[in-house]
Each structure stands twice: as C-alpha cells, then as structure tokens.
Amino acid sequence: MNKAERQLIQLVKTGNEEAFRKLFYLYSDRFFTWAYRITQSVSAAEDIVQDFFVRYWEKRETLVFNPSFAAYAYRSIYNSSLNYIRDHERFIYGFELTIDLKDSDVEDEDLQELQTILMKAINELPERCKKIFVMATLENKKYTEVADLMGISVNTVKVQVSKAYRILKEKIG
Numbered sequence: 403m404n405k406a407e408r409q410l411i412q413l414v415k416t417g418n419e420e421a422f423r424k425l426f427y428l429y430s431d432r433f434f435t436w437a438y439r440i441t442q443s444v445s446a447a448e449d450i451v452q453d454f455f456v457r458y459w460e461k462r463e464t465l466v467f468n469p470s471f472a473a474y475a476y477r478s479i480y481n482s483s484l485n486y487i488r489d490h491e492r493f494i495y496g497f498e499l500t501i502d503l504k505d506s507d508v509e510d511e512d513l514q515e516l517q518t519i520l521m522k523a524i525n526e527l528p529e530r531c532k533k534i535f536v537m538a539t540l541e542n543k544k545y546t547e548v549a550d551l552m553g554i555s556v557n558t559v560k561v562q563v564s565k566a567y568r569i570l571k572e573k574i575g
Contacts, residue, residue, distance in 0.1 A: 414462050425471075433451045437483050440484070450479055451479065454475060454478055520570075520574070523570050523573040523574050524566075527570075535566035
C-alpha cells in the first residue's frame with residue numbers, strides 16, 4: 403500500500419467524502435473488470451463493485467486492511483462474485499481459479515498479494531484434496547483425466563474439487 407493510498411484511507415476513515423470519491427475513481431474500473439471477468443455480467447459487476455464501496459463507506463471507521471486496501475477489496479469482490487454465480491446457478495466447475503490473473507487492470511502488487519493468499523490456502527488443503535484440486539483447476543486437466551491418473555471415479559473428483567472450493571472460501575473469507 404503506497405503513501406497516497408494510506409492517506410486517502412485515513413481521510414475516508416474520518417468521513418471525508420472527497421477522499422472516498424478519489425478512492426472510488428482510483429479503483430472502481432479495476433474492481434469492475436475483476437468482477438466482470440468472474441460473473442460475465444455487466445450489471446452484476448457494477449452492482450458488486452457499488453455494493454463493495456457502500457459497505458466500505460458504512461464500515462470505514464472499523465475496517466483494517468491487511469495487507470492492503472486493494473487486496474481486501476479484490477478478495478471481497480471475488481467472494482461477492484462467487485455468491486452471484488452460486489445464486490444465479492451459473493456455476494462452472496473450475497471457473498473461479500482459472501480466471502486469468504494476469505489482467506492488465508490488476509496491478510502487480512495486488513496480484514502478488516492475491517496469489518500469495520490463494521497459494522497459502524491451497525497448500526493447507528488436505529493432501530489428496532489438494533492434489534485433485536490442483537490437477538483439475540490449476541493444471542486445467544479434465545475431470546476424466548484426473549480420475550484416470552488417480553484411479554478414482556469422476557464423481558470423486560467432482561466432490562473433492564467442490565470440497566476444496568468450500569475450504570478455500572472459508573479460509574480466504
């Protein structure tokens with residue numbers, strides 16, 4: 403988190419609407435792109451970003467950003483986007499983690515923080531679950547291929563991937 407960002411956040415904490423506006427304009431396009439890439443819906447992405455900023459304003463005095471505002475925001479928007487997909491029955495297995503994190507609107511510092519948080523959570527998965535999850539999502543193997551390589555059923559692969567997503571969501575927030 404750079405000095406200017408820290409100053410804006412401190413001003414927002416005191417209720418400074420101009421600082422809030424600046425923070426919104428500084429990040430809203432990046433956050434929209436992130437939400438859109440997950441939901442594939444312009445209106446949903448706009449709503450998710452707007453809801454994030456409304457919640458931020460309402461809780462501005464008590465929120466603590468670890469490691470940074472951007473990392474907190476990306477994680478929050480990610481979770482809201484997953485909730486949107488779940489609630490609208492548009493879930494596609496493996497979609498969450500196969501999103502191209504090399505988005506030009508995501509800064510390297512933010513990307514590094516997100517990847518660190520995500521990889522730490524993946525490494526804490528139960529060993530068998532982690533192996534299946536990594537093969538199916540990060541290595542982009544088909545469920546049938548994972549099942550053949552592991553000597554298990556395709557349904558077991560689906561169950562383990564689903565379990566991994568649930569655990570990751572609990573750990574990441």
